[in-house]
Amino acid sequence: MPKTIILTLSFLLFSLFSFSQKKQICITIDDLPVVSYGITDIQYQTNLTADLLAHLKQKKIPAIGFVNEMKLFPNDNFTKDQVELLKMWLNAGQELGNHTFAHKDYNNTPFKEYAEGIVKGEKITKKLLEESGKKMEYFRHPFLHLGLTKEKADSLSTFLFEHGYTVAPVSIDNDDYLFALAYHRLLAKNDKKTADKLGEDYLKYMEEKLLFYERQSEKLFGKNISQILLLHANKLNADFLGKLSDVYLKHGYEFVSMEKALKDPAYQTPITKYGRYGISWIDRWALSAGKTGDFFKGDPESPEYVKQLAK
Numbered sequence: 412m413p414k415t416i417i418l419t420l421s422f423l424l425f426s427l428f429s430f431s432q433k434k435q436i437c438i439t440i441d442d443l444p445v446v447s448y449g450i451t452d453i454q455y456q457t458n459l460t461a462d463l464l465a466h467l468k469q470k471k472i473p474a475i476g477f478v479n480e481m482k483l484f485p486n487d488n489f490t491k492d493q494v495e496l497l498k499m500w501l502n503a504g505q506e507l508g509n510h511t512f513a514h515k516d517y518n519n520t521p522f523k524e525y526a527e528g529i530v531k532g533e534k535i536t537k538k539l540l541e542e543s544g545k546k547m548e549y550f551r552h553p554f555l556h557l558g559l560t561k562e563k564a565d566s567l568s569t570f571l572f573e574h575g576y577t578v579a580p581v582s583i584d585n586d587d588y589l590f591a592l593a594y595h596r597l598l599a600k601n602d603k604k605t606a607d608k609l610g611e612d613y614l615k616y617m618e619e620k621l622l623f624y625e626r627q628s629e630k631l632f633g634k635n636i637s638q639i640l641l642l643h644a645n646k647l648n649a650d651f652l653g654k655l656s657d658v659y660l661k662h663g664y665e666f667v668s669m670e671k672a673l674k675d676p677a678y679q680t681p682i683t684k685y686g687r688y689g690i691s692w693i694d695r696w697a698l699s700a701g702k703t704g705d706f707f708k709g710d711p712e713s714p715e716y717v718k719q720l721a722k
């Protein structure tokens with residue numbers, strides 16, 4: 412075959428391949444079993460979980476939920492009810508990971524105590540995962556705090572590696588928890604009208620966040636990396652995750668598992684800068700690459716009324 416034809420064919424194949432490469436996003440949901448802002452009614456919590464899982468199923472999203480096992484012991488008493496909520500996740504085919512026992516802040520917690528919280532926080536979830544033929548694999552840092560210094564971060568990385576954990580990074584950090592608390596308060600006072608408006612504003616805000624991190628990713632890597640979104644297991648997402656998923660679909664995304672997202676080589680980028688911040692890995696890599704000031708401009712903020720309601 413003449414060389415030019417081979418080249419043309421390779422080019423066509425390459426173009427076809429690039430074209431079929433969809434943008435990827437992994438949905439991760441923290442603080443399981445549930446973030447209910449003090450609503451202890453198990454039926455409410457079960458419905459909330461069922462709604463979250465129904466959205467995931469309907470949109471064929473392979474998500475992962477990160478568990479704080481302390482929540483399985485309300486008032487220090489073990490409750491099967493909370494375990495049932497976790498089982499719902501596994502029965503729906505979703506993954507679970509470790510988010511420490513008590514959601515302690517590594518910025519203010521000595522390494523030894525924090526590490527104990529990781530081991531204490533895996534006991535029940537690990538068993539549940541094994542019962543459904545899965546393995547505990549992923550760890551999510553509470554508050555996305557990795558360690559104030561290289562030494563403290565390294566101690567934790569080594570510990571996680573030795574205990575068979577893969578760190579679950581976040582590329583799209585956001586304030587869904589602020590919107591969720593405001594939403595909860597609006598529903599508590601039966602202000603359905605403002606709650607609905609807040610839901611719509613949440614969708615707009617999350618779309619802006621997506622576009623912001625796409626731009627940051629392009630600036631840093633020259634391409635859009637496989638994104639990893641952080642959400643929480645709250646009523647707002649139980650009500651709006653369907654519409655939120657549509658935002659990513661509209662922008663050409665496919666939903667992928669944590670395992671698939673982490674295949675993007677971007678996630679091998681070293682982090683060499685440490686601080687108090689709990690931020691997106693894209694921002695961490697940018698700081699580590701020496702980016703300053705202007706690079707970080709344009710990060711969308713939550714509307715003022717949401718901040719006020721969440722105060």
Ligand SMILES: [Zn+2]
Pocket residue numbers: 441442510514553554
């Ligand atoms: Zn958390």
